[in-house]
Amino acid sequence: MSSVIIVGAGIGGLCLAQGLERAGVEFEVLEADAGPQVRDQGYRLRIDAMGQRALRQCLPPDLFELFRASCAVSGPARFVDPQLNPLPGRRPENWRENAGAGQADGDLSADRQVLRDILSHGLAARIRWGRRAREFERDGDGIIVRCADGAEHRAGLVVAADGLHSPLRRQWLPQAEPEAIGALNLYGKAPLAGVDPAMLAGPTVVFADGFTLVAEPMRFRAPMETLAALHAPDCRLGPADDYVYWALFGRMECLGGSLSDEEAGESVRRRVADAARGLHPSLSALLARTAPETIKGRAVRMASHVPMWPSGRLTALGDAIHAMSPAGGVGANTALADAAALAACLADGGIDQAVARYEADMRSRAEQALAATRAGTERLLRRA
Template sequence: MKGLHVSIIGAGLGGLCLAQGLQRAGIAFDVFERDARPDSRAQGYRIRIDADGQRALSACLPPGLDVLFRHSCAVAASAGSFFDTGLRPTRGRPAPGWRRTVDEAGAPAGGDLSAHRQTLREILLCGIESRVHFGKSYLRHAPMGQGGLRVAFDDGTALATSVLVGADGVHSPVRAQLAPAAAPEDTGAVCFYGRSAAMPALRRDAGAAGEALCQGTSVIFADGFAAILDPMRFREPLPQLAARLAPGCRLGAVEDYFYWAVIGPRARVGPADAEATPARRFAQVAGLVADWHPALRTVFDQTDPRSIAMLPVRSARQPALWPAGEATLLGDAAHAMSPAGGVGANTALQDAAELAACLAAVAGGYQALPAALGRYEAGMRERAAAALEASAAAAARLAAAMDAADAA
């Protein structure tokens, strides 16, 4: 298909992964992001990339950037542990899809990778910066008489495109037009996450307990909610790493840190107030952990209040359905899910790689556009249905563990 052009709404991980895949296939594209800059707002810190997500990134990124991604991830020294709030080992098991980064002896196991989200986003932006347009908010789209779509933005501009992809997240305006009844539901749970500079203090002052927390992922089961703590320790300064492995790709400096997340029902962790000040959010989380082991409290006490973000947990019952056409969806726009299973971002990356492959078949003249988009959407919905089921099961197991902690 000559003149194929893809417009991607949303410069998150899924949208940028798709853009890299299209660039690799030689397909024209533009990405439109409503945020003014890549770092306009906090969008999370540590993100676990499983084997499926790693394969998707390898399929879309140039080899040099794929190598940079893998080496930019944090280094783990243990397989992770489960504790109660007194840091006593307790029974627990990871989600079935979790593959350990290291084995019980601390040797590399080739499993999941822990990436700093902003670093991964910087890698995904490398080489396509001129095609990513910030400060552009999608307004609507409409079919054109000779095929293709007209996409309008809220600044009064518009463009013609062959394919429109909504990669614009859980509150997707593209989905709102394509499938207005498919908005994900509020589960009643809330997730807080933040970034702590506690690693030096834990190693210096907290003895064996602090050292254990610094070795790998810790899941803490509290009375009615849970927390995840993950030490993010990097091999070498990221700017130097980029200069060595992918000259021309600039990465921001990131000091070693603790990622933490607290998840539980609103009735237990408190209201999800989007307008709360950083100090108010800090106080809310501090109140939840006030009687925890001192080493755990150190992690939360040394969190910059400005780093704390909150989101209500929303999940779709099933992947969104919309009429066949030249507009489609990927990632949370199509199948938002609970973070409990750690599969949402990885499913979005898989969507991106599969859609890029389908569009490459169109560009190469091997398949017509309607058939290619239909093939992508059928595979996406099958994959997403399994991911939604796995995510719901992980959330149920986490809730059961929290209930058990509450009863203890």
């Protein structure tokens, strides 16, 4: 029996795994994906000071330095209207420039797959790929996790880190199901070639009528293989070519109406093309250059609050318990902070006391982040 089972090998679950590895706590990770590269993990993640502290706490020093080196090089952001006219008054209060853009302690822009590769390093023997957790059962002083393939795993503590649609959370806390907020997030990546040079200087945030477009160049210092050789020679990173990341976040009615979970590719591309019609040619050209297979979309769901429950041998982190909209970029960072806090609590001793301390800390942090995300969402969805 493992001391801890982590359900989900996403950013939060793997950060927790690294923290437990450093602390010498026995654990295993159950992940539904058949392997680390079987599906697209998404594109850019902005890692703020909170997320960076969590990664520094959980990762070995060489992997943390590799994380920093692997992040994109970028310049100051500009805030504009759909015709690229400056809107300095729309700059969000919590916006922090990228590190290297005149702010030494600024945000970092990481490629999600590269970060996942870094967080997976050294954990191969602990990750059980292709194990989709389906349900749990309390068993004395532990928890049994049953998987879709019939496998059963028992541990003293189970951590649901399996995201927005967590089956464990749905069984355990059905009242905590995230709610649709009437917004969509459409996103993709385009090659650098042919992009207006002004779009490559730094992030561009476009405030339109009912939606916001964010575009950010993801240009890396060197090939990932070279960076790994310099900072953590045993770590194997997949290739990551430079690209421009973009995301359209807006009211459902402004981005083509409701979006099914199965909708992808050309169908989502048409929604993007419709939204691009009123944009400056540099912006519409960027969106048009995006290959349909790189365009993703999802309806935005968000937790209304973090519910109360009796502390025990099952807990959760990240989107599995406090899903947030992408507005403000705090969701991934809050998940990383959850992971670091739980790892630190478990490193101190007994499971029951550790979980109680962690959950009190997590609720406080998550409620603040949810309030910030709600405010950010309202700003980004504002009509002109």
